[in-house]
Amino acid sequence: MALAKKVLIIVENLPVPFDRRVWMEATTLQKAGYEVAVISPTGNGFDKDYEVIEQIHIYRHPLPPEESSVVGYLREYSWAINWQFRLAQRVWRERGFDVIHICNPPDLLFLVAGWFKLFHGVRILFDHHDLSPEMYEAKYQRRDIFYQGLRLAERLTYGTADIVISTNESHREVAITRGKKKPEKVFVVRSAPDLSRFRRMSPNPNYRAGRDYLVGYMGVMGEPEGIDYLLRMVNYIVRKKNRQDIHFMLIGSGPAADKLKALSKELEVTDFVEFTGFKQGEELLERLSSCDVCVEPSPTSAYNENCTMNKILEYMAMGKAIVQFDLREGRRSAQEASLYAKPNDEVEFAEKILELLDSPERREKIGAEGRRRMEEILEWQYQVPKLLEAYDKIFQSQ
Numbered sequence: 001m002a003l004a005k006k007v008l009i010i011v012e013n014l015p016v017p018f019d020r021r022v023w024m025e026a027t028t029l030q031k032a033g034y035e036v037a038v039i040s041p042t043g044n045g046f047d048k049d050y051e052v053i054e055q056i057h058i059y060r061h062p063l064p065p066e067e068s069s070v071v072g073y074l075r076e077y078s079w080a081i082n083w084q085f086r087l088a089q090r091v092w093r094e095r096g097f098d099v100i101h102i103c104n105p106p107d108l109l110f111l112v113a114g115w116f117k118l119f120h121g122v123r124i125l126f127d128h129h130d131l132s133p134e135m136y137e138a139k140y141q142r143r144d145i146f147y148q149g150l151r152l153a154e155r156l157t158y159g160t161a162d163i164v165i166s167t168n169e170s171h172r173e174v175a176i177t178r179g180k181k182k183p184e185k186v187f188v189v190r191s192a193p194d195l196s197r198f199r200r201m202s203p204n205p206n207y208r209a210g211r212d213y214l215v216g217y218m219g220v221m222g223e224p225e226g227i228d229y230l231l232r233m234v235n236y237i238v239r240k241k242n243r244q245d246i247h248f249m250l251i252g253s254g255p256a257a258d259k260l261k262a263l264s265k266e267l268e269v270t271d272f273v274e275f276t277g278f279k280q281g282e283e284l285l286e287r288l289s290s291c292d293v294c295v296e297p298s299p300t301s302a303y304n305e306n307c308t309m310n311k312i313l314e315y316m317a318m319g320k321a322i323v324q325f326d327l328r329e330g331r332r333s334a335q336e337a338s339l340y341a342k343p344n345d346e347v348e349f350a351e352k353i354l355e356l357l358d359s360p361e362r363r364e365k366i367g368a369e370g371r372r373r374m375e376e377i378l379e380w381q382y383q384v385p386k387l388l389e390a391y392d393k394i395f396q397s398q
Helices: 020-031 070-094 110-120 132-140 145-160 169-177 227-240 257-266 281-289 310-317 328-337 346-357 360-378 384-396
Strands: 006-011 035-041 050-053 056-061 099-103 123-128 163-166 186-188 213-218 246-251 273-277 293-296 321-325 338-341
Touching (some): 006 020, 006 070, 020 056, 035 070, 056 070, 099 110, 110 123, 123 145, 123 169, 186 384, 213 310, 213 346, 227 246, 227 257, 227 346, 293 310, 293 346, 310 321, 321 346, 328 338, 328 360, 338 346
Parallel strands (some): 006 035, 006 099, 035 056, 163 186, 213 246, 213 293, 246 273, 293 321, 321 338
Antiparallel strands (some): 050 056
């Protein structure tokens, strides 16, 4: 009887199983007969150094306090690389692995993976979540030595990887052009939710805070996500349009959360905006199920144009009408399941929110189209064969 093939997944920016994409990948591989271990940070209620969940062996490490600055990121990433290398050595001693599956950001995990490739012949799969150079430019509005360093790290990551999986066609194109990878070694595996787990629930009217309508946002709260745009839209809706019948629920957190809360006070909209922090499980599903409209306010940038935002797919899975700026990958995901505002036009975006709130029939139609796209085209069951094909390819190349 053949021994099971062993995989080590390393992710730095979110804990597992909180990171939905990584957890779906891990459990899919386990069900396909692979032995899977994961290294991730602690956080979001997952604070054990080691545990086994659904036969996945999870090793976790701490991170320093999150800080949205170049110095803060350098400290975080150097700390993480040190921990990940130590834990990878532990996994190697305790379990061994044939493939090391690295997930960016940051594009520095090739330092850990490359050591095992050089000295142990381990194969490397690069799971390309984010365009790190474009992310840096979106945050800091400059192309300096750190930007050039990220371009170098990206090239080295691609150069080290045997196989690449990309979250969308834009990322695949980057892998083939900037990364110089052969097209047959780059696979698109979208981050669509598993509808057997990500399911709709009965709405809870308590989340409306006594108002008639509920608008929801879910995701990380950093500079590129455009939540400052959303808060200015709330100010326009409440003050200029005199609509005080709408509650805005912002689910998530991140390095810009405190600044955004301060901005909500400055704009005098704190009575209409709720910052809930990160939520998960049934509470998250119930909150999303209770929304009338969900929003994705990321403004245009080289980063946002090329990213598939997980929240869009999750809104669609919940059958919710969406409003977003008209960005390339956002439109590719949602198509007719969303209204689109001119990029960075806050007033037009706000008006489209009101347009949907005032038309329940249109909300229902748009939400149903999003759910249909998930059920028939995008959900995780359609991504599984692509993930397993990528793994077949990496083992064939050994």
